[in-house]
Amino acid sequence: MKRSGTLEAGVGAFVLAGLLGLIFLGLQVSGMSFGQTDRNFTLYANFSNIGGLQERSRVTMSGVTVGRVTDISLDPKWLDARVTMQIDSDVGKQLSQDSSAAILTSGLLGEQYIGLTTGGAPEMLKSGDTIRDTQSALVLEHLIQQFVSNMSK
Incomplete structure (x- = not known):
């Protein structure tokens, strides 16, 4: 052939x-x-527990991806996790100073990401500011441990 x-x-x-x-x-x-994305708006947030959050995790607002986590480090002053996020600049300029950041999970055991919620303050965040109102990750192992200890009583 x-x-x-x-x-x-x-x-x-x-x-x-x-x-x-x-x-x-x-x-x-x-x-x-x-x-090429216009993600030159940098924000920081401190969390007491980041769970399984990783670099390049999504940053969302109302379910829409508006940025990515670029760095996770230990804050030497407060000894908690300091997360650096790159946000789309058009969205970042509209976040008020009382905005909040929470570590959320897709589904029961899915990936973890950061969800932003805007506040109502008239002053806006600037690039390089830190979001003060944060909610740490919900760790499944801690919930199971609490459930077992409550059931044994």
């Missing part, structure tokens, strides 16, 4: 398209992109 050049080129193009599709899907799932 003779192989034609067009058949081999077609199979090669099909395999190449499949590989490019897998790379694209991998980038979409990981949250990385090639597109």
Whole structure:
């Protein structure tokens, strides 16, 4: 059976398209992109427990992704987790100083992300400000431990 050049080129193009599709899907799932985003509005928030929050986790507002977590470190002064977020600048400029940040979970055991809720203060946050009103992650192990200890009493 003779192989034609067009058949081999077609199979090669099909395999190449499949590989490019897998790379694209991998980038979409990981949250990385090639597109230029206008996320130059930096906010900080301190949490007593971040649970499974990771760098590149989503930052949402009303369920819409408006940014990403860029860094997580230990605050040497307060000894709690300091989370750095890059927010879309058009959204960040509309957050009031009494806005709150909470670590939420997608589903029962899903990924953790930060949910922002705007407040009603007339003063707005500036890039580099810290959100003071925070709610830490709900850790399932702590809830189970509390339930077991309450049941044993």
